[in-house]
Amino acid sequence: MTKTFAEKSRNTTFLGMFALMSATSILFHSCNQEKDKKESEKIISKNDPTAKIVPKIDDENVTSDKRVIYLTFDDGPNRGTENLLKILHKRNICATAFLVGKHAYGSKKQKEDLELLRQDQLVELANHSFTHAHNKYTDFYKNPMAVVQDFDAAKDSLKLYDKIARTPGRNIWRLNNITVTDLKSSTEAANSLKKAGYKVIGWDLEWKPSNKMALKGNHEAMLKKVDSIFFNDLEKTSRHLVFLTHDQYLTDTDSVNELDLFIEKLQKTNRFVFRKISEYPKINEVLN
Numbered sequence: 001m002t003k004t005f006a007e008k009s010r011n012t013t014f015l016g017m018f019a020l021m022s023a024t025s026i027l028f029h030s031c032n033q034e035k036d037k038k039e040s041e042k043i044i045s046k047n048d049p050t051a052k053i054v055p056k057i058d059d060e061n062v063t064s065d066k067r068v069i070y071l072t073f074d075d076g077p078n079r080g081t082e083n084l085l086k087i088l089h090k091r092n093i094c095a096t097a098f099l100v101g102k103h104a105y106g107s108k109k110q111k112e113d114l115e116l117l118r119q120d121q122l123v124e125l126a127n128h129s130f131t132h133a134h135n136k137y138t139d140f141y142k143n144p145m146a147v148v149q150d151f152d153a154a155k156d157s158l159k160l161y162d163k164i165a166r167t168p169g170r171n172i173w174r175l176n177n178i179t180v181t182d183l184k185s186s187t188e189a190a191n192s193l194k195k196a197g198y199k200v201i202g203w204d205l206e207w208k209p210s211n212k213m214a215l216k217g218n219h220e221a222m223l224k225k226v227d228s229i230f231f232n233d234l235e236k237t238s239r240h241l242v243f244l245t246h247d248q249y250l251t252d253t254d255s256v257n258e259l260d261l262f263i264e265k266l267q268k269t270n271r272f273v274f275r276k277i278s279e280y281p282k283i284n285e286v287l288n
């Protein structure tokens, strides 16, 4: 039990190493407000051809044996939002909800769930557009001005003045120090969002759905993926991982249970801290 992340032993995986450790200090490390200082030169993503070589940030306020996870949930308020909140409270863990403007007006229940999200101290709200591109992504990103207007509409109607945004259907990053575009045809729209002051954040790991719109696979497989991303240094910012899934996959008992177990086991390793997305390194810096 003496190896650390820095050693990245090939014989012992991170989660396995700490699986038996207790969760005594999790609450003290959750959702803190520490800021980041140090930078080190690295390539932001080895597998992304559009990635720029930029300074990869390190975080002196997270001790070297800790990793930071940002739990983010897209497309709410939606089916599953209430279950998500139950899990967050059961585990006393913070998260970020990337909201879709029109979903807040979809039904009385969705309107009520928006208010539950808004009042919840464990939850931070962020902008995931008003229309969700009507799920026609290629057309949507062809018109950069309309994309900005769509995010503005969500900002104004949901009162999301932080301007932290995630693009529908695209894993795009536009922070001062991270520029990633998964599909080149969205580049201009992404640049326009940045120019309009939006801090666009994608994700490092997604828990995808099955064809029944439930969480695909089990928590053990997801824990291995978390381990693998840190082990192979694939996160955009060293030691910080943005995790994505969707409220709407949390409607069946198995999915709720699997997400709950995933979080419980992350906490029990005592090697992770959890933060809201506004605490992601450098996200609040003035954009160029």
Ligand SMILES: [Zn+2]
Residues within 6 Å of the ligand: 074, 075, 128, 132, 168, 169
């Ligand atoms: Zn979405």
